[in-house]
Amino acid sequence: MTTEHKSINRAAPVLSYDVNTPSNALPRFAVAPMMDWTDRHCRYFHRQLTRHALLYTEMVVADALIHGDIERHLRFHADEHPLALQLGGSEPEKLIFAAKLAQDWGYDEVNLNVGCPSDRVQSGTFGACLMREPELVARCVEAMKSVVDSPVTVKCRIGVDDQEPRDALFKLAADVFAAGADGLWVHARKAWLKGLSPKENRDIPPLDYEIVRELKRSYSDRFIGLNGGLATLEQAQHEGQGLDGVMLGRAAYHDSDQLRAVDKLFYGDDADSIDDTALCEAMMEHAAAHIAAGGRLHHVTRHMLGLFSGRPGARRYRNVLSVGAVPRDAGPEVIADAFSVMRQQASAA
Structure with a gap:
């Protein structure tokens, strides 16, 4: 165990x-x-x-x-x-x-x-x-x-x-x-x-x-x-x-x-939900541990594609995450790149 x-x-x-x-x-x-x-x-x-x-x-x-x-x-x-x-x-x-x-x-x-x-x-x-x-x-x-x-x-x-x-x-x-x-x-x-x-x-x-x-x-x-x-x-x-x-x-x-x-x-829990920065860091850490144990990045990132559904930049986010996770040596930085797309969209708004 x-x-x-x-x-x-x-x-x-x-x-x-x-x-x-x-x-x-x-x-x-x-x-x-x-x-x-x-x-x-x-x-x-x-x-x-x-x-x-x-x-x-x-x-x-x-x-x-x-x-x-x-x-x-x-x-x-x-x-x-x-x-x-x-x-x-x-x-x-x-x-x-x-x-x-x-x-x-x-x-x-x-x-x-x-x-x-x-x-x-x-x-x-x-x-x-x-x-x-x-x-x-x-x-x-x-x-x-x-x-x-x-x-x-x-x-x-x-x-x-x-x-x-x-x-x-x-x-x-x-x-x-x-x-x-x-x-x-x-x-x-x-x-x-x-x-x-x-x-x-x-x-x-x-x-x-x-x-x-x-x-x-x-x-x-x-x-x-x-x-x-x-x-x-x-x-x-x-x-x-x-x-x-x-x-x-x-x-x-x-x-x-x-x-x-x-x-x-x-x-009835009014505590703030996790912000994108903390979420990105948490998922990068989780992905890194999985990769270190012999797993692949896409095992993690395939579940994250719906995160920003319907928001400006979501299509680009999904593209970065799905395409970037394909190579066997893909690492957690792909998650950071995908979240960066959403930050750029927010800054441009």
């Missing part, structure tokens, strides 16, 4: 799913788990922009921890807290092993994926197809709860294929809460496992935020969070009224600059 993950950032807010605590007066804000995107470099970058948001890993399949490189899948920087590990799987014994590892490595939450519609996930009999097997999901939750002290949550869809959402979602909620789940994050779309690609499943099935609010009214004492189609913090605040949490995915990734406002809007 490396020391990279060992010291927990005690300045981070305590992660609680007790809806009766004052800290839940505002909905919790989270950045969604996204395959190939929310790796440790992405999360470290997002953490520079918000002190309080709950961050999620990419989905890690339980079998990958049993048979693969545990450190590669689980290592993280201490500053990433509060941090949740999302697991994929449907076999309770394997999930027990994975959940124990999550606790040993210091993750603040374990989350079970019951929402991913990809073919790869379906072939492993987990992800969104588990919406059809709520009793199995409940057994998985119960198994993980038996071995960890941290919260165990589920992220699901409102149904799959021809399921009636009200039946599918409410049955899943009843079963997982009876099994001891601490919270349920609901992506407010069906997943069509037959006929739609994973990309199409993010856009084509219609959103139904009201059914999530209806679920919350039925489970007023349980944590219910909303995900799916939320594009801005303002929309998240509006749609999240009466709920316990809101979760942005692609919008937070492609327009990461808006994460600077999360702490004030969702946590």
Whole structure:
């Protein structure tokens, strides 16, 4: 085990799913788990922009921890807290092993994926197809709860294929809460496992935020969070009224600059967000450490391309960052060059 993950950032807010605590007066804000995107470099970058948001890993399949490189899948920087590990799987014994590892490595939450519609996930009999097997999901939750002290949550869809959402979602909620789940994050779309690609499943099935609010009214004492189609913090605040949490995915990734406002809007923290100079220095230091350990600059910088989205100079910033990070010997100075473009634009304004 490396020391990279060992010291927990005690300045981070305590992660609680007790809806009766004052800290839940505002909905919790989270950045969604996204395959190939929310790796440790992405999360470290997002953490520079918000002190309080709950961050999620990419989905890690339980079998990958049993048979693969545990450190590669689980290592993280201490500053990433509060941090949740999302697991994929449907076999309770394997999930027990994975959940124990999550606790040993210091993750603040374990989350079970019951929402991913990809073919790869379906072939492993987990992800969104588990919406059809709520009793199995409940057994998985119960198994993980038996071995960890941290919260165990589920992220699901409102149904799959021809399921009636009200039946599918409410049955899943009843079963997982009876099994001891601490919270349920609901992506407010069906997943069509037959006929739609994973990309199409993010856009084509219609959103139904009201059914999530209806679920919350039925489970007023349980944590219910909303995900799916939320594009801005303002929309998240509006749609999240009466709920316990809101979760942005692609919008937070492609327009990461808006994460600077999360702490004030969702946590009442009026402290100034990080300025560009400090952000540049932090990411250069992080990139330098990664390169020294044998990594490549683009592993870090690919997650930073949406930082100044929509602002004058953003296109040039992205160009400097993406092109400059390609050479194998590219170093952290590329990040400084990209930020310099934005400083020049600000000076010319």
